[in-house]
Amino acid sequence: MLHDFFIKEQLKSCVSGAVLFDEPLDRYTSMGVGGPADALVVPQSMEELVQLVRFLRKENIPFLTLGNGTNLIVRDGGCRGVVVALRGLQKLSWASDPEGKIRVQAEAGVPLASIVQLCIKESLAGLEFCTGIPGSVGGAVRMNAGAFGREMKDVVTAITVLNEHLELETLSRRELSFEYRRLNLSDEAVIVCAEFALCPGERESISAEISEILALRKSKHPLNFRNAGSIFKNPRNLPAGQLIEETGLKGTRRGDAMISEKHGNFIVNLGHARAADVVDLIEEIKGRVENCRAIQLEAEVHIVGEDG
Numbered sequence: 001m002l003h004d005f006f007i008k009e010q011l012k013s014c015v016s017g018a019v020l021f022d023e024p025l026d027r028y029t030s031m032g033v034g035g036p037a038d039a040l041v042v043p044q045s046m047e048e049l050v051q052l053v054r055f056l057r058k059e060n061i062p063f064l065t066l067g068n069g070t071n072l073i074v075r076d077g078g079c080r081g082v083v084v085a086l087r088g089l090q091k092l093s094w095a096s097d098p099e100g101k102i103r104v105q106a107e108a109g110v111p112l113a114s115i116v117q118l119c120i121k122e123s124l125a126g127l128e129f130c131t132g133i134p135g136s137v138g139g140a141v142r143m144n145a146g147a148f149g150r151e152m153k154d155v156v157t158a159i160t161v162l163n164e165h166l167e168l169e170t171l172s173r174r175e176l177s178f179e180y181r182r183l184n185l186s187d188e189a190v191i192v193c194a195e196f197a198l199c200p201g202e203r204e205s206i207s208a209e210i211s212e213i214l215a216l217r218k219s220k221h222p223l224n225f226r227n228a229g230s231i232f233k234n235p236r237n238l239p240a241g242q243l244i245e246e247t248g249l250k251g252t253r254r255g256d257a258m259i260s261e262k263h264g265n266f267i268v269n270l271g272h273a274r275a276a277d278v279v280d281l282i283e284e285i286k287g288r289v290e291n292c293r294a295i296q297l298e299a300e301v302h303i304v305g306e307d308g
């Protein structure tokens with residue numbers, strides 16, 4: 001699709017960051033699987049992002065927005081069109097508001113981990129639950145990421161999106177409709193920045209909670225192998241991991257992909273897994289849980305791209 005010399009040159013002129021052709025995407029996903037993108041482009045500012053997306057839409061080139069790739073399975077044939085990687089959008093600032101809250105503004109590419117670090121440094125409470133979630137701000141808002149009973153929807157006060165009409169639009173919390181692991185937003189919209197309302201807190205108790213969460217995650221999750229976090233959403237408040245454990249599938253392998261022995265809702269990459277192996281295991285789990293418990297599991301991970 002992107003063999004045209006003119007298109008390639010235009011892509012390079014849209015951004016000051018990297019423009020890589022036939023770029024393997026396994027390097028950009030936490031699961032470590034995925035074939036090449038026709039092009040992977042890294043805008044370095046909101047202005048470059050706008051210019052790039054306007055060009056892609058004008059030329060009818062499909063694109064996929066990429067945060068930290070920690071909730072993505074890219075198939076082995078890779079992605080046609082352009083992968084727009086937002087890791088260059090890294091502005092982070094904060095200020096007190098008249099009500100005594102602290103408003104944190106973060107561009108889409110800021111890792112949640114950086115905000116958690118900021119919370120420790122500045123003694124800000126409210127985002128501790130994000131500890132150990134390896135996503136970016138944009139990906140976390142898009143996924144309504146959450147843990148321990150809290151979600152992005154509880155702390156986000158506004159977001160700015162590049163909407164389907166190619167305008168930058170700020171939406172307040174009232175205008176946002178969050179669901180379990182999902183923000184209802186046009187598939188074409190790109191989240192460019194988000195604002196969070198946090199409270200002044202005590203550094204020691206914030207640090208203590210963060211350490212506790214890290215220890216809990218380490219004890220429950222198979223963090224020594226590449227993975228994409230929870231593969232399935234929890235149906236009707238039943239833990240998907242428990243349902244999978246009951247089917248006896250833990251430890252099942254396809255190539256180098258394995259349903260974790262430690263946590264049934266994780267698939268781990270033991271080394272050289274292919275996306276097809278991971279997707280096979282996902283289908284196997286769905287079929288088995290449906291047969292055993294008459295429950296249809298829904299994937300939490302987003303599966304994109306073409307088969308190899």
Ligand SMILES: Cc1cc2nc3c(=O)[nH]c(=O)nc-3n(C[C@H](O)[C@H](O)[C@H](O)COP(=O)(O)OP(=O)(O)OC[C@H]3O[C@@H](n4cnc5c(N)ncnc54)[C@H](O)[C@@H]3O)c2cc1C
Pocket residue numbers: 030064065066067068069070071072086108132133134135136137138139140141142143144145146147189190191192221227228229230302
């Ligand atoms: C070890 C581990 C632990 C995890 N624990 C949790 C957890 O406790 N809770 C939880 O909710 N998740 C968890 N996850 C999953 C994942 O980290 C979160 O869903 C995270 O929010 C995804 O962010 P990301 O930047 O990696 O998104 P990506 O994987 O890059 O993208 C996810 C989806 O969002 C879209 N997207 C990304 N950025 C934007 C943007 N700026 N605008 C519009 N769309 C965008 C992508 O196109 C894709 O469809 C875990 C993952 C791992 C590997």
